[in-house]
Amino acid sequence: MAAKRFLSALGGVAMTLAALPAHAATVQVVLDKLGFQPVEVTVVVGDTIEWVNKDPFAHTATVKGGFDVVIAPHKSGSMVMNKAGSLDYFCRFHPNMRGRITVTER
């Protein structure tokens, strides 16, 4: 009886851990003076990238064939990274602005 109760409690804990993105983090990338800082970030599946634009003009974080986040001047924009892989992105308005996100499996 006690063992069964213990096992079901364990099951409950495991389910809670799986359901809760308890460790999901938000990683900030600052857009300042026409650059992404840091240029390269590594995150885990489920994490959010938040781009914080300190410039007085708009930027984008754009992945060819992928997402396109427009970040207004002095605002921020974010995107959840839900697939593992490597993403090269750039700003559509300033194509010299480039960055890379590496998303690893949890």
Ligand SMILES: [Cu+2]
């Ligand atoms: Cu830009």
